[in-house]
Amino acid sequence: MRWATYVSPLAGTERPALVVDGVLHGLRGDEQLIDLLDRLPAAAEQAVADPLEVVPEAGVVLRAPVPVPPSIRDFMAFEEHVVTSMQAIGQELHPTWYEIPVFYFTNPAAVLGPHDAVEISPGSEMFDYELEVAAVIGTPGSDLDPADAASHIAGYTILCDWSARDLQMREMALGLGPAKGKDSATSLGPYLVTPDELGSLDLAMTASVNGTPYSAGNLSDLYWSFAQLVAYASRGTRLVPGDVIGSGTVGTGCILELSRVHGTEKYPWLAAGDEVRLEVAGLGAQVARVEPARELKPLGARARR
Numbered sequence: 231m232r233w234a235t236y237v238s239p240l241a242g243t244e245r246p247a248l249v250v251d252g253v254l255h256g257l258r259g260d261e262q263l264i265d266l267l268d269r270l271p272a273a274a275e276q277a278v279a280d281p282l283e284v285v286p287e288a289g290v291v292l293r294a295p296v297p298v299p300p301s302i303r304d305f306m307a308f309e310e311h312v313v314t315s316m317q318a319i320g321q322e323l324h325p326t327w328y329e330i331p332v333f334y335f336t337n338p339a340a341v342l343g344p345h346d347a348v349e350i351s352p353g354s355e356m357f358d359y360e361l362e363v364a365a366v367i368g369t370p371g372s373d374l375d376p377a378d379a380a381s382h383i384a385g386y387t388i389l390c391d392w393s394a395r396d397l398q399m400r401e402m403a404l405g406l407g408p409a410k411g412k413d414s415a416t417s418l419g420p421y422l423v424t425p426d427e428l429g430s431l432d433l434a435m436t437a438s439v440n441g442t443p444y445s446a447g448n449l450s451d452l453y454w455s456f457a458q459l460v461a462y463a464s465r466g467t468r469l470v471p472g473d474v475i476g477s478g479t480v481g482t483g484c485i486l487e488l489s490r491v492h493g494t495e496k497y498p499w500l501a502a503g504d505e506v507r508l509e510v511a512g513l514g515a516q517v518a519r520v521e522p523a524r525e526l527k528p529l530g531a532r533a534r535r
Contacts, residue, residue, distance in 0.1 A: 231274050231424045233385065235263050237291040240283045244293055248277040249421060254290060256282035263422065264296050264472040267368040267384040270424060293343040294418035295387055296366060302341075302416060302474040303463050304362070304391055305333040307454040308447070310481030315490060331454040331462050333476075336391070336412050344388070344419035344516040350502065350523035351414040354394035357500040357520070361437045361445050361483035361508050364389035365456045366422055367473040372464055379460040382469065385424045386431075388513050389476045390417040390506075395486055395499070418474070420514045431456075433511045435480045440505055444488060444497065447480035449510065 232249040238256055246263035247254035255277040257266075266273040306312055306327075316323050326332075342348060350357045368384025391412060398411025430450075437445035454462075459475050482488060488497040500506065502522040509515040 231270055231427055233263055233295060233422045234420060235293040235295050235297060239285060248274050249287065252287050254285050254287055258282045267471040270384060292345060292420050294341045295422035296472045297341055299338045299472045299474045300470050302336045302338055303333045304336055304476035304478060305331050305459050306478040307331055307452050307459060308478055308480050309453040310451060311479045311483060311487055315487045331459050334408055336416055340413060340415050342415050342417045344417060347519045347521045348392055348415045349521045351394035351397060352523045353526040354397055354523065356395035358393045358395050358485045359437065359506050360391035360393055360479040361435055362389040362391055362479055363449050363477045363510055365475045367469045367471055370468060370470045372468045374461045374464040376457045376461040380457040382460060383425060383456065385422040386428060386513060387418050387422050388508055388510050388516050390508055390516055417516050417518060423513055428512050435510045437483060438507045445483045447482055451481060452477060
């Protein structure tokens with residue numbers, strides 16, 4: 231099954247829809263997609279049998295499948311990306327990376343749809359995309375066993391982790407973060423695709439900027455599986471429907487990595503007016519126009535003690 235959240239031409243509100251051959255079958259009622267994640271097959275039957283409306287995908291505005299997730303955990307699960315980025319600055323990957331799948335929390339209130347414009351973070355001159363895939367939790371669970379954790383996944387979607395690299399590097403030098411370097415935007419969508427629809431996770435992943443190919447990888451290159459990521463995320467806590475589990479950046483999947491290896495002349499940081507396209511086989515594509523940053527409002531000088 232392939233699901234989307236769209237702005238209904240009939241109702242004028244955000245509605246969940248089953249997507250079949252490029253046509254949206256809008257679901258009746260007041261429930262959003264997050265409310266249906268534990269019973270998508272029954273919802274699909276209802277959407278086909280008695281839809282609110284049937285509209286071509288090309289004629290509607292798509293939102294993120296889950297516009298405001300309960301939480302977003304973004305992991306760093308691709309070995310190629312991590313190793314290449316570290317080697318490019320003369321550092322070795324810490325051995326703990328091979329023992330636990332590390333992640334950080336990002337901002338659910340800053341989720342964007344698959345075709346929404348994205349603003350450069352205020353004060354940033356090193357703005358970047360990150361090509362990722364996310365799993366969305368469908369059934370709750372705690373302290374999950376990796377052997378069973380994948381059954382808690384409702385589906386997969388494309389995730390773009392927009393990153394202000396200069397802000398990120400400054401704050402992480404203080405031993406915390408990433409925080410403001412990742413706080414402004416995360417794009418999700420266009421679809422939530424169920425595991426049975428995808429089958430294998432052997433999925434080509436590509437990114438381009440202004441039509442020029444930048445990134446190329448495959449989801450099957452994950453070092454840590456989604457089952458392991460979900461199990462680790464559930465350790466000592468509770469996952470709930472709608473929680474987003476990001477894979478982290480695929481190898482070559484961001485300008486940070488590309489520019490460190492090949493130079494910023496070939497791979498410059500994103501600027502206002504750029505168009506970024508991320509595509510994953512079976513999951514569709516995101517296209518975002520980069521907009522100028524808002525005015526930076528200084529915090530004011532503080533005297534050192």
